Amino acid sequence: xxxxSTKRRWLPPLVAALIAAVLQTAALGYMVESRASILRNGxxxxxxxxxxxxRDLLRGDYVILSYDISSLPPxxxxxxxxKAPQEVTVFVRLAKQPDGFWxxxxxxxxxxxxxxxxVVLQSQPFTYYPSSSEIPSPINVAxxxxxxYVPEGEGRVLEQARNAEALSVNVRVNDAGRAQIRQIxxxxxxxxxxxxx
Amino acid sequence: xxxxxxxxxxxxxVGMGLLPEASARQMLAEYDGRESTFRAxxxxxxxxxxxxxxxxxxxxxxxxxxxxxLARLIGIxxxxxxxxFAGAFLLRRGNGGLAAAALVLAAMSFGAGxxxxxxxYHLSGDAADALLLWIAGACVTALAFRSAAVTTVCGxxxxxxxxxxxxxxxxxEIVEWQTWIVPALAILVVILVRLTDAGRARHLAYLLVxxxxxxxxxxxxxxxxxxxxxxxxxxxxxxxxxxxSPLRPMALEAGSAPAFxxxxxxxxxxxxxxxxxxxxxxxxxxxxxxxxxxxxxIALAGAQNGAVRYLGYAAFAGELLYLAxxxxxxxxxxxxxxxxxxxxxAVIAWLVIRIEGRLMRAGREEVSx
Numbered sequence: 001x002x003x004x005s006t007k008r009r010w011l012p013p014l015v016a017a018l019i020a021a022v023l024q025t026a027a028l029g030y031m032v033e034s035r036a037s038i039l040r041n042g043x044x045x046x047x048x049x050x051x052x053x054x055r056d057l058l059r060g061d062y063v064i065l066s067y068d069i070s071s072l073p074p075x076x077x078x079x080x081x082x083k084a085p086q087e088v089t090v091f092v093r094l095a096k097q098p099d100g101f102w103x104x105x106x107x108x109x110x111x112x113x114x115x116x117x118x119v120v121l122q123s124q125p126f127t128y129y130p131s132s133s134e135i136p137s138p139i140n141v142a143x144x145x146x147x148x149y150v151p152e153g154e155g156r157v158l159e160q161a162r163n164a165e166a167l168s169v170n171v172r173v174n175d176a177g178r179a180q181i182r183q184i185x186x187x188x189x190x191x192x193x194x195x196x197x
Numbered sequence: 198x199x200x201x202x203x204x205x206x207x208x209x210x211v212g213m214g215l216l217p218e219a220s221a222r223q224m225l226a227e228y229d230g231r232e233s234t235f236r237a238x239x240x241x242x243x244x245x246x247x248x249x250x251x252x253x254x255x256x257x258x259x260x261x262x263x264x265x266x267l268a269r270l271i272g273i274x275x276x277x278x279x280x281x282f283a284g285a286f287l288l289r290r291g292n293g294g295l296a297a298a299a300l301v302l303a304a305m306s307f308g309a310g311x312x313x314x315x316x317x318y319h320l321s322g323d324a325a326d327a328l329l330l331w332i333a334g335a336c337v338t339a340l341a342f343r344s345a346a347v348t349t350v351c352g353x354x355x356x357x358x359x360x361x362x363x364x365x366x367x368x369x370e371i372v373e374w375q376t377w378i379v380p381a382l383a384i385l386v387v388i389l390v391r392l393t394d395a396g397r398a399r400h401l402a403y404l405l406v407x408x409x410x411x412x413x414x415x416x417x418x419x420x421x422x423x424x425x426x427x428x429x430x431x432x433x434x435x436x437x438x439x440x441x442s443p444l445r446p447m448a449l450e451a452g453s454a455p456a457f458x459x460x461x462x463x464x465x466x467x468x469x470x471x472x473x474x475x476x477x478x479x480x481x482x483x484x485x486x487x488x489x490x491x492x493x494x495i496a497l498a499g500a501q502n503g504a505v506r507y508l509g510y511a512a513f514a515g516e517l518l519y520l521a522x523x524x525x526x527x528x529x530x531x532x533x534x535x536x537x538x539x540x541x542x543a544v545i546a547w548l549v550i551r552i553e554g555r556l557m558r559a560g561r562e563e564v565s566x
Contacts, residue, residue, distance in 0.1 A: 023337050032318075
């Protein structure tokens with residue numbers, strides 16, 4: 001462990017503190033604003049879920065959410081599937097169903113053009129491996145809305161709702177296809193509503 | 198510790214009349230006065246800082262509902278500012294040890310802030326990305342203050358990134374870009390170590406590269422990969438240790454680490470080559486290559502570099518025993534095998550004594566030409 005005071009400094013300590021604190025604060029601020037802006041301006045969609053309840057040591061209690069759009073049947077990919085393993089992002093067009101939930105109507109490995117009555121959701125990047133069998137298997141994707149943090153112990157309530165298949169999630173999606181959870185409801189009654197900040 | 202051995206040797210030399218007692222005392226006093234000397238108090242301070250920061254992280258993890266989340270975020274930002282400026286003030290007062298602890302707390306608070314925002318907005322599946330942002334923030338603190346302690350934190354975070362990628366995508370493949378972030382982080386840590394004089398933290402980076410290469414090999418084991426590891430290791434070792442190599446002065450300046458880790462890499466490479474080998478002949482050939490590499494290491498770098506020397510001996514002895522077991526073991530039965538191993542170890546001991554004697558003579562000639 002070297003002594004800081006005897007090394008030649010590049011910056012006066014107060015300037016160093018200012019630079020580091022400002023940059024780190026700016027990074028956190030950017031993170032917050034990038035999510036808050038989705039909540040503020042995004043288009044709202046309602047999704048069906050199937051949650052489970054593990055525990056993350058560093059981030060406390062959360063419920064893992066899985067959506068019906070997390071598993072995409074290969075027929076949805078009108079542009080075909082890649083032939084070789086590669087790093088991909090999937091774009092999914094969501095359309096409103098008569099029951100109020102939104103479901104996938106089309107999916108693609110390239111960008112989809114937006115339309116008035118649909119929302120395009122972008123998956124997180126992942127490595128796609130073509131299935132070796134004749135019948136292609138469904139493609140599992142994540143959208144970055146697979147976790148919902150709850151105060152310690154409260155995950156049980158949502159878990160029970162999952163067992164009753166009564167959980168729905170309101171999500172806001174921005175123009176770039178990024179999603180942010182806005183509200184979780186059990187049998188249509190909101191239980192968690194997310195503030196902007 | 199080195200301090201204890203130094204004192205004992207000084208007493209011995211003073212007793213022999215080689216060294217005046219006053220000089221010995223002055224030398225010890227000079228050594229004790231060095232800033233880089235290991236100081237238990239200072240290390241404990243940084244450990245205390247790490248424990249305190251763990252409590253901050255856990256407080257965030259508990260999803261503590263007593264405060265509204267915006268208040269928690271402001272609290273974390275206040276900690277970031279508070280610890281950075283506390284570090285700055287302590288530095289101005291010349292209190293380097295406490296300043297290092299404050300800066301470690303500052304860098305850890307930034308990580309807590311990232312975790313808190315992740316919790317606030319339910320971000321999922323990006324623990325590795327979050328760690329990259331954390332490393333970037335810690336780098337800024339380390340560079341702005343030239344803080345060796347924060348560089349060590351960066352080294353630890355680079356390891357955390359590697360382990361996170363490992364546990365999140367168990368089926369890692371070379372095509373995934375995250376795989377290549379790991380060596381890039383190791384290079385970053387080495388640069389930080391050089392810029393902040395962090396000394397021992399460089400081992401975190403070197404070990405990370407070695408662990409990463411072993412993991413890559415396990416994921417993609419092939420003859421070509423094993424050969425590349427072996428050749429790459431040998432080339433790196435020769436560059437670091439061969440007299441006349443243009444990189445040798447730089448490697449020596451960095452201490453015994455470059456020669457040692459490149460030597461270890463070459464040995465790992467030839468060992469996995471042996472693992473890939475099919476049939477007795479190729480296996481014995483690969484084994485012979487391991488033996489030659491071990492001897493080469495001892496001959497080129499063994500004199501100045503104790504770590505290389507002992508690794509060389511261990512590899513040489515282990516390989517000989519392994520070869521004996523593979524080739525003769527089945528023919529001789531257990532007792533015969535122990536007989537042969539006993540004789541082999543005796544031969545190795547004789548060789549080591551010869552080599553040590555030669556190294557010692559070479560050393561003496563350097564002192565009195």
